[in-house]
Amino acid sequence: MKISVINGSPKKGKSTSELMIKYISSQVGEGNDVSIYGINKGAVKYVNLKDIKNSDVLLFAFPLYVDSIPSHLLQILIELEKQKPFSKEIMVYCIINNGFFEGEQNHIAIKQMKLWCDATGLKWGQAIGVGAGEMMSFIADIPLGHGPNKNIGIAIKRLSNNLMNKKSGEDIFVSPNWPRFLWKIQASFFFWHPRARKNGLKIRHLKRKQI
Amino acid sequence: MNVIIHDLSTKESETLFTGLKSETKLISNNGQIKNCIGCFGCWIKTPGKCILKDNYEKMGEILSLADKVIIISRCCYGGYSPFVKNVLDRSISYLLPYFKIKQNETHHRQRYKKDLLLSVYFYGKNISKKEAEIAESLVKANSINFYVSKYNVSFLDSSEELYNIAEIQ
Numbered sequence: 001m002k003i004s005v006i007n008g009s010p011k012k013g014k015s016t017s018e019l020m021i022k023y024i025s026s027q028v029g030e031g032n033d034v035s036i037y038g039i040n041k042g043a044v045k046y047v048n049l050k051d052i053k054n055s056d057v058l059l060f061a062f063p064l065y066v067d068s069i070p071s072h073l074l075q076i077l078i079e080l081e082k083q084k085p086f087s088k089e090i091m092v093y094c095i096i097n098n099g100f101f102e103g104e105q106n107h108i109a110i111k112q113m114k115l116w117c118d119a120t121g122l123k124w125g126q127a128i129g130v131g132a133g134e135m136m137s138f139i140a141d142i143p144l145g146h147g148p149n150k151n152i153g154i155a156i157k158r159l160s161n162n163l164m165n166k167k168s169g170e171d172i173f174v175s176p177n178w179p180r181f182l183w184k185i186q187a188s189f190f191f192w193h194p195r196a197r198k199n200g201l202k203i204r205h206l207k208r209k210q211i
Numbered sequence: 212m213n214v215i216i217h218d219l220s221t222k223e224s225e226t227l228f229t230g231l232k233s234e235t236k237l238i239s240n241n242g243q244i245k246n247c248i249g250c251f252g253c254w255i256k257t258p259g260k261c262i263l264k265d266n267y268e269k270m271g272e273i274l275s276l277a278d279k280v281i282i283i284s285r286c287c288y289g290g291y292s293p294f295v296k297n298v299l300d301r302s303i304s305y306l307l308p309y310f311k312i313k314q315n316e317t318h319h320r321q322r323y324k325k326d327l328l329l330s331v332y333f334y335g336k337n338i339s340k341k342e343a344e345i346a347e348s349l350v351k352a353n354s355i356n357f358y359v360s361k362y363n364v365s366f367l368d369s370s371e372e373l374y375n376i377a378e379i380q
């Protein structure tokens with residue numbers, strides 16, 4: 001089976017989308033032809049549209065931006081739509097991650113992707129909305145299906161099974177198996193503040209107003 | 212001040228916006244906008260301002276000066292067109308990185324203590340009911356995140372209909 005994976009994170013370095021792709025790849029059996037396309041170099045030409053047309057499965061992994069599909073990915077979706085009609089039946093799966101704790105906040109982006117599938121004539125497979133995206137790399141050493149990675153582990157398994165069998169499934173929304181209040185405090189102390197200090201800022205500078 | 216974010220061509224916008232009050236800030240597509248690179252620099256490097264240099268880096272500050280934001284966008288898969296979405300993706304410096312729980316959901320805290328008004332005009336041929344519903348839920352979600360106290364969403368068959376709308380004349 002030919003699987004084309006589109007990493008929709010614009011980040012230059014590591015991204016949560018990349019980690020999600022790693023998780024799904026680890027569940028998808030050997031013997032499949034998997035190609036991963038990055039769009040982080042900022043141009044449509046980095047995604048080989050012709051090549052993607054011959055896939056059995058398209059997997060989109062991307063971050064939620066302003067409650068919906070990020071603009072750079074939107075451009076690529078529009079370009080892909082222009083390639084229709086597709087000669088084959090292609091199934092589309094998505095794993096969308098967002099910064100806020102609740103994976104449910106990805107529901108609009110999932111609906112947008114379904115509309116895109118309808119417009120492009122592709123078949124909808126399934127989507128997972130993953131909350132607390134930034135936390136994912138902090139807990140990447142914990143095996144999937146265990147501790148805080150319990151919920152995402154179950155979701156990844158389900159989507160991967162459906163993907164391998166080209167089946168459709170219900171939307172799945174997950175948040176870490178972890179208290180939200182703790183996550184909220186940890187976000188400041190383990191994420192925003194160390195990064196700001198590294199840039200030579202004091203914590204009070206983060207609230208700076210431009211006027 | 213009103214801010215209009217739109218994706219109309221130069222020709223269309225020149226005729227449509229000729230009578231605008233001077234205190235309106237127009238955000239138009241000059242073809243040079245860069246996409247957000249997800250670096251969070253606007254929160255942890257140059258707080259309140261995007262680090263990319265292309266004349267769209269000050270969206271946070273522009274929103275802080277706005278009373279009302281008017282968005283004019285072609286409807287794309289139940290959302291904004293790429294340019295309008297790009298401007299919004301580049302606007303998160305309007306908020307703080309810190310989280311807050313609102314109606315049992317996480318959102319960001321405000322950098323500027325103020326609320327906005329928002330009007331969104333989606334245009335396009337045959338916008339389906341399903342698409343319109345998704346677009347409405349998107350504007351609603353954006354309004355929660357950007358601290359909009361009152362919003363409305365309209366759907367137009369074509370950008371020609373914009374000439375009949377009082378708030379953009």
Ligand SMILES: Cc1cc2nc3c(=O)[nH]c(=O)nc-3n(C[C@H](O)[C@H](O)[C@H](O)COP(=O)(O)O)c2cc1C
Pocket residue numbers: 009010011014015016017018062063064065066067068097098099100101105132133134247249250251300301303356
């Ligand atoms: C411009 C921008 C807009 C964002 N908007 C949202 C949002 O509306 N809701 C949300 O939960 N997270 C939002 N996020 C957070 C990202 O979804 C989150 O950081 C995600 O983990 C990034 O994934 P990646 O590492 O795969 O790029 C936004 C991030 C950026 C940079």
